[in-house]
Amino acid sequence: MKEIGPYRVLNPLGRGGMGTVLLAIREGDQFHKRVAIKLMRRGVDTADILQRFAVERQVLAGLNHPNIARMLDAGETADGRPYLVMEYIDGQPIDRYCDDAGLTIDARLQLFRKVCHAVHFAHQHLIVHRDLKPSNILVGADGEPKLLDFGIAKILNPELLQISVATGPELRLMTPEYASPEQVQGKPISTPSDIYSLGVLLFELLTGRRPYRFSTRLHDELVRVIAEIEPERPSDVVAQTTEIRASDGASRTITPLDIAKPRSTAPQRLRKQLSGDVDNIVLKAMHKLARRRYASAQEMGEDIARHLSGMPVIARPDTLGYRAAKFVRRHRTAVVATGAVAATLIVGVAVTAWQAQVARQERDNAIRERARAERRYEQTLKVARTFRDQLEPALRAAEGAVSVRAALLQAGRAGLELMQTELADDPNMQRELAQTYTRLAAAVGGVHGSSQGDSAAADGLFRAALTLWDQLAQRAPGDRDVKLARAHLHLQLSQLASRAGKPGDAPLLAERALEMARDLCDSPRSSPAERRVLASALAQHADLEARNPAARARAAQELQESLDLRQAQAEQDPEDMQAQRDLSVGHMDLARFHRTAGTPETAAEALREVESAIAIRQRLLDADPDGGRAERDLLVALEGRCDALSALGRSQDVVSTRANIVDRFEQMCRASPDDGRLSVDLVRALTELAAAEIEIGRAEVAGQHADHALRIIQPLFDRDPGQHERRWRLALALATAGDACAARNDAIGAEALYDKAVKHLQVLTRGDPSNPRYAVEADAVRARWANAQESSRAGERSR
Numbered sequence: 001m002k003e004i005g006p007y008r009v010l011n012p013l014g015r016g017g018m019g020t021v022l023l024a025i026r027e028g029d030q031f032h033k034r035v036a037i038k039l040m041r042r043g044v045d046t047a048d049i050l051q052r053f054a055v056e057r058q059v060l061a062g063l064n065h066p067n068i069a070r071m072l073d074a075g076e077t078a079d080g081r082p083y084l085v086m087e088y089i090d091g092q093p094i095d096r097y098c099d100d101a102g103l104t105i106d107a108r109l110q111l112f113r114k115v116c117h118a119v120h121f122a123h124q125h126l127i128v129h130r131d132l133k134p135s136n137i138l139v140g141a142d143g144e145p146k147l148l149d150f151g152i153a154k155i156l157n158p159e160l161l162q163i164s165v166a167t168g169p170e171l172r173l174m175t176p177e178y179a180s181p182e183q184v185q186g187k188p189i190s191t192p193s194d195i196y197s198l199g200v201l202l203f204e205l206l207t208g209r210r211p212y213r214f215s216t217r218l219h220d221e222l223v224r225v226i227a228e229i230e231p232e233r234p235s236d237v238v239a240q241t242t243e244i245r246a247s248d249g250a251s252r253t254i255t256p257l258d259i260a261k262p263r264s265t266a267p268q269r270l271r272k273q274l275s276g277d278v279d280n281i282v283l284k285a286m287h288k289l290a291r292r293r294y295a296s297a298q299e300m301g302e303d304i305a306r307h308l309s310g311m312p313v314i315a316r317p318d319t320l321g322y323r324a325a326k327f328v329r330r331h332r333t334a335v336v337a338t339g340a341v342a343a344t345l346i347v348g349v350a351v352t353a354w355q356a357q358v359a360r361q362e363r364d365n366a367i368r369e370r371a372r373a374e375r376r377y378e379q380t381l382k383v384a385r386t387f388r389d390q391l392e393p394a395l396r397a398a399e400g401a402v403s404v405r406a407a408l409l410q411a412g413r414a415g416l417e418l419m420q421t422e423l424a425d426d427p428n429m430q431r432e433l434a435q436t437y438t439r440l441a442a443a444v445g446g447v448h449g450s451s452q453g454d455s456a457a458a459d460g461l462f463r464a465a466l467t468l469w470d471q472l473a474q475r476a477p478g479d480r481d482v483k484l485a486r487a488h489l490h491l492q493l494s495q496l497a498s499r500a501g502k503p504g505d506a507p508l509l510a511e512r513a514l515e516m517a518r519d520l521c522d523s524p525r526s527s528p529a530e531r532r533v534l535a536s537a538l539a540q541h542a543d544l545e546a547r548n549p550a551a552r553a554r555a556a557q558e559l560q561e562s563l564d565l566r567q568a569q570a571e572q573d574p575e576d577m578q579a580q581r582d583l584s585v586g587h588m589d590l591a592r593f594h595r596t597a598g599t600p601e602t603a604a605e606a607l608r609e610v611e612s613a614i615a616i617r618q619r620l621l622d623a624d625p626d627g628g629r630a631e632r633d634l635l636v637a638l639e640g641r642c643d644a645l646s647a648l649g650r651s652q653d654v655v656s657t658r659a660n661i662v663d664r665f666e667q668m669c670r671a672s673p674d675d676g677r678l679s680v681d682l683v684r685a686l687t688e689l690a691a692a693e694i695e696i697g698r699a700e701v702a703g704q705h706a707d708h709a710l711r712i713i714q715p716l717f718d719r720d721p722g723q724h725e726r727r728w729r730l731a732l733a734l735a736t737a738g739d740a741c742a743a744r745n746d747a748i749g750a751e752a753l754y755d756k757a758v759k760h761l762q763v764l765t766r767g768d769p770s771n772p773r774y775a776v777e778a779d780a781v782r783a784r785w786a787n788a789q790e791s792s793r794a795g796e797r798s799r
Contacts (some may be wrong), residue, residue: 003027004037004083005075015041019053023088034090035072039083053082056150060084063125067118069138070149080421089146091138098139098205099262107271108205108263109304111145112198116301118147119198123191123297130189132197133178136202176217177210179225181288184219195297199285206274207237208259211286227288234282235274239267279309280315305624309578312439427475430468437465438489462493482519484530487516498544510541528572531565532582534653538562539589544592559590577624580616581633587613588640595647603647610640631668632681635661639688651696658689662705676716682728683713690736699743706737724764728774731760735781742784747792754785 002009004603007024014021019040025033049649060071073085092100094115097106115137122129129136129150136149174183180196182189203211211231241255256267263270266583282304287293294300300603301315441461466489472482490513497506517534520526542558545551563586569579587609594606617634624630638661645653672678686709710733717726738753761778 004039004077005073007037007085009037016313017435019083024085030609034088036088037083038086041076042079042081049158050082053084057082057084060086060150063122063150065116065118065121067145067147067348068121069146071654086148087137087146089148091140093134093236094137094139094145095134095204096199100207102262102264104264105270105278107204108310109278109308111139111143112202112205112720113301113304114145114489115147115201116198116297116304118145119194120297120301122150123194128189128191129194129197130183131175131178132201133175133193134201137201176214176222176226176701177212179226180290184222184226184292188289191296192293192784195285195293195300196287196290198297198300199282199293202285203231203234203282206278207234208254209237209242209261230288230562231283231286233274233275233279235271235279238274239271252589277313277315281307281313284315305577305629309581312442318578350540355420384457386688403603427472431782434465434468434472434485436459437468438485438492440463441492459493462489462496480525480527480530483516483520484527487513487520487537488533490516491533491540494540494544498540507541507544510537510544513537514541521551528569528579531569534568535562535565535582535586538565539586542593543589546596555595559586559593562586563590577620580620584613584616584620584633584637587616588637591640591644595644598647599646606647607641607644607647610637610644613637614641633666635664635681635685639685642688642692646692651692655692655696658685658692660687661685679712679716680725683709683733687733687736690740694736694739694743697726697743699740702746703740706733706740709733710737724767727760727764731757731764731777734760735777735784738781738788741783742788742791745792747788750788751785754781754788757781758785 004022004024006027008027010023010025012020013023014038019038022037022039024035024037026035040049051651053758057071057074069089070087072087074083076082077087091097094111097103098111103111111335119129119132127150129147131149137145137147139145176184178197178200180193183193200211203209205548212225212229213305214225236491238259239256243251243253256270260267260270264556265273281300283301284303284420285293299314302313306313342386430437438461441458466486469482469486469489472479473486478483490509494506494509494513496771497509509625513533517530517537520530521534538558539562545558546555563583565738566579566586568585570576570583573579591606591609591613594602594609597603614634614637617630617637621630621634638657642654642657642661662682662685665678665685669678669682686705690702690705691710693705694701710730711731713726713730721727734753734757738757740752741747741753758778758781761774761781764774765778
């Protein structure tokens with residue numbers, strides 16, 4: 001066929017089960033733009049196939065995304081065969097593109113994130129692709145992936161498209177190598193099936209192999225392999241030498257070097273890159289149970305972004321962390337359940353300590369047993385890492401459940417101390433334990449998102465880590481990694497003390513961190529990580545110095561030096577998202593410094609710095625529109641704009657900006673209704689908007705915003721009263737609602753709300769008596785309460 005409608009066929013591109021794909025151009029098109037036409041083949045136009053063609057047309061008509069091939073036109077040939085006209089992608093399948101271009105692991109992960117964005121977009125439009133594989137994702141010369149072929153896609157809500165979709169036979173349409181367990185078992189298919197296929201695809205991009213091999217293509221064999229056999233870790237696969245047999249019977253040997261070379265690295269380096277986070281990300285996506293995979297393709301892409309930025313990922317080994325999360329969801333029976341979790345940890349500790357002791361004894365045995373002893377020693381280190389990887393997510397999952405968290409932490413400390421005793425003289429184990437203490441301190445100290453961490457526990461863990469690094473420094477005084485770790489720990493201890501409202505020796509710690517970081521960066525061999533710690537140490541030291549009026553000039557110099565370092569890092573690698581975020585933080589640090597000076601001139605300077613931070617964070621969001629972190633970072637910067645505007649007396653601008661922040665948080669909450677952190681963010685934004693409305697005399701509107709905040713936070717708090725952050729936000733919302741009542745001269749309403757707020761703050765104070773924040777806020781609420789009562793009495797006297 002030379003012509004199809006107004007299109008002239010140039011040559012065939014390929015054949016599929018339903019039809020033929022042809023390269024063509026539109027007659028009369030002066031630009032001669034090429035298109036791909038998918039034409040139904042003669043003889044396959046059964047009712048089912050015609051319906052599937054119609055479904056694909058309906059699906060593509062609603063998908064407009066830069067990483068999804070667009071449908072341009074559709075119609076029927078003269079003999080009644082339907083066709084679809086698609087954007088022509090002159091590219092390669094994603095696996096071949098990655099290998100031919102020699103993409104590194106990080107570059108492959110960045111490319112794969114774009115595929116996640118496209119799949120998430122389809123899912124948001126209620127479309128499950130069901131056939132994600134390399135040949136259906138083409139990458140053009142511009143390096144952009146394009147998702148195509150929705151021929152067996154499933155519409156999750158067919159009635160929205162006003163089309164009747166058959167179910168039975170369609171469930172078994174698939175490519176077995178990339179099919180999910182529920183696909184091969186004929187179970188109902190939804191978005192988790194695509195998440196599984198994404199996991200298989202990522203496995204192949206990283207290792208050059210598929211996770212499974214089938215001895216036959218019989219259905220029972222597919223079910224057995226895909227639904228029952230656990231895939232190997234990618235880091236283990238790339239270390240193996242295997243024999244691959246082609247369909248013609250010929251075989252060839254694939255070595256670790258063969259795998260590493262197209263990834264532009266060496267075999268050992270490749271295995272190290274995949275070990276840990278990347279292994280866990282792939283295996284979480286490929287979990288046999290759909291509910292245990294990533295909740296969305298977007299979440300998977302964000303976890304990859306966290307890994308690329310050096311941040312902790314949510315994917316963890318499928319052991320204690322999962323059990324602890326389940327436990328926290330039902331922690332009303334905390335006494336029994338806590339005992340169970342703590343007992344599990346302690347058993348794990350005992351096994352670890354035993355293995356450590358055996359390892360040392362065996363390592364000291366005769367030479368003939370050295371190889372076996374070394375293997376056991378490596379196993380011991382692996383057990384220690386596994387222990388850490390289990391305990392850290394368990395502590396994060398237990399955030400807010402105080403008794404649960406305390407039991408986990410106590411068991412964890414006991415285990416770490418026991419391991420430390422057993423292998424006290426071993427530098428490798430000391431490093432492992434120091435890193436473990438640091439990660440656990442971040443998990444319990446509110447470093448990753450919560451403002452209500454256990455600062456005392458975190459301080460103890462950080463100091464335990466510092467003791468180990470100090471010992472390592474005595475062994476190897478010139479080790480730059482040890483020097484960097486010690487500088488970073490001094491910085492974290494100083495920041496922790498400042499954040500907890502207990503400055504203590506924060507200035508001394510900041511000064512020590514700054515001294516260590518300068519020593520590292522005076523060397524021409526200084527690394528980006530070392531310069532990053534120096535920039536942060538300068539900012540922390542300056543923040544503490546700025547509280548002394550006599551030292552503000554020096555603080556300003558240090559903040560500018562910190563900003564210059566971050567600017568240089570960002571300019572050196574514009575694609576480094578972490579460097580760009582750090583630069584925006586530098587602008588926010590300077591803004592806070594200028595704002596606290598308290599003059600109109602410095603307030604204007606603060607606003608300029610905030611606007612610079614907003615511009616950077618907007619670019620980050622534009623580059624990663626599906627990234628929840630980028631959106632939240634931008635909103636935090638907008639809140640900084642409100643602080644600067646308030647210092648300038650521009651109250652009306654504050655209100656309009658805070659209203660915009662509330663709108664955006666509401667959109668994020670609608671997109672992720674199960675994200676409790678977002679709901680708490682929205683409560684905070686509504687509370688601050690209500691306070692701004694009171695400032696301009698709109699008490700009635702302020703009351704509405706405060707009531708809205710209470711309607712969100714009260715049920716969240718009721719479901720889990722042990723969550724400190726939720727109680728804190730509830731107390732602030734109650735107090736602001738009281739302020740709105742007082743501004744409307746409703747003394748009775750204000751008194752009831754203030755009383756509730758103070759009671760919640762008293763509970764928080766009793767829970768953490770060393771933290772002055774709650775007591776200070778309670779005193780402020782009591783003062784406003786007294787003022788409201790006095791105003792009410794004065795009004796009565798005047799009448």
